[in-house]
Amino acid sequence: MLARDDQDSLKRTPLHGLHVSLGGKMVPFAGYDMPVQYPAGVLKEHLHTRTKAGLFDVSHMGQIALRPKSGKVEDAARALERLVPQDIVAIAAGRQRYAQFTNDEGGILDDLMVANFGDHLFLVVNAACKDADEAHLRANLSEDCIIDSLADRALIALQGPKAESALAKLCAAAPSMKFMDSGPHEVAGLACFVSRSGYTGEDGFEISVPAADAERLAKTLLDNPDVMxxxxxxxxxxxxxAGLCLYGHDIDTATTPVEAALEWSVQKSRRSGGARAAGFPGAEKVLAHFDKGASRRRVGLLALGRAPVREGALLFADSAGGEAIGQVTSGGFGPSLNAPVAMGYVPTSASALGTQLFAEVRGQRLPLQVAAMPFVKNTYKR
Amino acid sequence: MTTTLYTTDHEWLAIDGDVATVGITDYAQQQLGDVVFVELPKVGRALKKAEAAAVVESVKAASDVYAPVTGEVLETNAELAAEPALVNSDAQGKAWFFKIKIADKSELGGLMDDAAYKAHTA
Known part of the structure; x- marks a missing residue:
């Protein structure tokens, strides 16, 4: 249990009062008092998101504007490329891209979204890392950019097959947006930033809204019977x-983007032989992993039995004996799959699809198989 | 005539002679949320009081179910193993976990009756 003063020191998002009034079960998460579930429960909430639409408060995440001092967004993009292995210059106006801040060892300091808003870049970073990320940006990019922390904005994710129709009632531009489009749009008459993205594997949107208007917008969206x-x-x-990484679990300062199976997120222009190869922290190690391979790799794992295999479970090559060869970094029960799902790190030699492994759970070795991710087909509108 | 007693860890025991049927309380299932997996002890296993005897897992987390008394496992609930969600729909009925032969009835003295358990969870 949390000590009283710990509870009191938790931060609240602009939607805190709404969560409580909706019967949310509040728990501490990344320094915030957040709803882990509502009365419907995790299973129903999960399935509802996959069949209708779910509304998520992700206001704890950090929203940062990178404004180029020169006035040219390309200068902000070039500056940011000093901190990430992604091609930021190539992000067209109105588009966003998934990226990672790397450290000098090629490990991941945080993962983030970067959008080009035409005259500046808009970043969304993880809650637990946002103060460190902001300091990192200030320390490294202040010569070229004004780093503007948008702490007065909430962030609402609307995810699922009915997200488009729900948002279309309030935002005429929504239906014509494609996956990873991002930009300023009016939603219910409010000055919002809308991106067609999310973190569920479903089609959907993330809506950045001024904090003062967040509850009103959330309530309006929740008035739609499709939205829970x-x-x-x-x-x-x-x-x-959806096979997506949770920072601090599946990726951290000790995993490179290659080990994390995030090669797809590093464009050719930043790899060996590319137009702007290297030039980000830890490039030597990351590019060596691209060129020569890494010794371990993040893989999807499907248990053959019904017992969930959870974070921390050790992985073995054999049903008995031997040393652990890897570890589960995220795992639980997949309600849409109606089966346990997990991901973890294994030696590259044991990372081929179909490789049989064993996870140690309560002293028993449970069989599982290396499986393709996403476990559930994504429904992004491309 | 059966008597139902409760542990501070939210197990219930329905006692009939020297046999106790054990499950988790309705309060416990509400706290756990949607149950997706249960692991039951092997029949014949000798359990010591407070030893981890079974596991109940919700979407989010795994929790131990402790032996409320010392004794031998006589029977487990195959229906529950096949349909773990019974814990949510009928925690103190169809969702019993196992039956145990009570080795020492004096261990029952430390358990709560219905009124005491209600006060404990209030």
Whole structure:
């Protein structure tokens, strides 16, 4: 249990009062008092998001504007490329891209979204890392950019097959947006930033809204019978089924983007032989992993039995004896799959699809197989 | 005539002679949320009081179910193993976990009756 003063020191998002009034079960998460579930429960919330639409409060995440001092967004993009292995210059106006801040060892300091808003870049970073990320940006990019922390904005994710029709009632531009489009749009007459993205594997949107208007917008969206409030519990099971990394678990300062199987997120222009190869922290190690391979790799794991295999479980090559060869970094029950799902790190030699492994759970070795991710087909509108 | 007693860890025991049927309480299932997996002890296993005897897992987390008394496992609930969600729909009925032969009835003295358990969870 949390000591009283710990509870009191938790921060609240602009939607805190709404969560409580909706019967949300509040838990501490990344320094915030957040709903882990509502009365419907994790299972129903998960399945509702996959069949209708779920509304998630992700206001704890950091929103940062990178404004180029020169006035040219390309200068902000070039500056940011000093900190990430992605091609930021190539992000067209109105588009966003998934990226990682790397450290000098090629490990991942945080993962983030970067959008080009035409005259500046808009970043969304993880809650637990946002203060460190902001300091990192200030320390490294202040010569070229004004780093503007948008702490007065909430962030609402609307995810699922009915997200488009729900948002279309309030935002005429929504239906014509494609996956990873991002930009300023009016939603219910409010000055919002809308991106067609999310972290559930479903089609959907993330809506950045001024904090003062957040509750009104959330309530308006929830008035739609297709839209249900969804807590952190289902957010985690949805992203796990979608094969998406949770920072601090599946990726951290000790994993490179190659080990994390995030090669797809590093464009050719930043790899060896590319137009702007290297030039980011830890480039030597990351590019060596691209060129020569890494010794371990993040893989999807499907248990053959019904017992969930959870974070921390050790992985073995054999049903008995031998040393652990890897570890589960995220795992649980996938409600849409109606089966346990997990991901973890294994030696590259044991990372081929179909490789049989064993996870140690309560002293028993349970069989599982290396499986393709996402576990549940994504429905992004490309 | 059966008597139902409760542990501070939210197990219930329905006592009939020297046999106790054990499950988790309705309060416990509400706290756990949607149950997706249960692991039951092997029949014949000798359990010591407070030893981890079974596991109940919700979407989010795994929790131990402890032996409320010392004794031998006589029977487990195959229906529950096949349909773990019974814990949510009928925690103190169809969702019993196992039956145990009570080795020492004096261990029952430390358990709560219905009124005491209600006060404990209030």
């Amino acid at each position: 409030p969804i807590g952190l519990g289902a957010r985690d099971s949805l992203r796990l089924e």
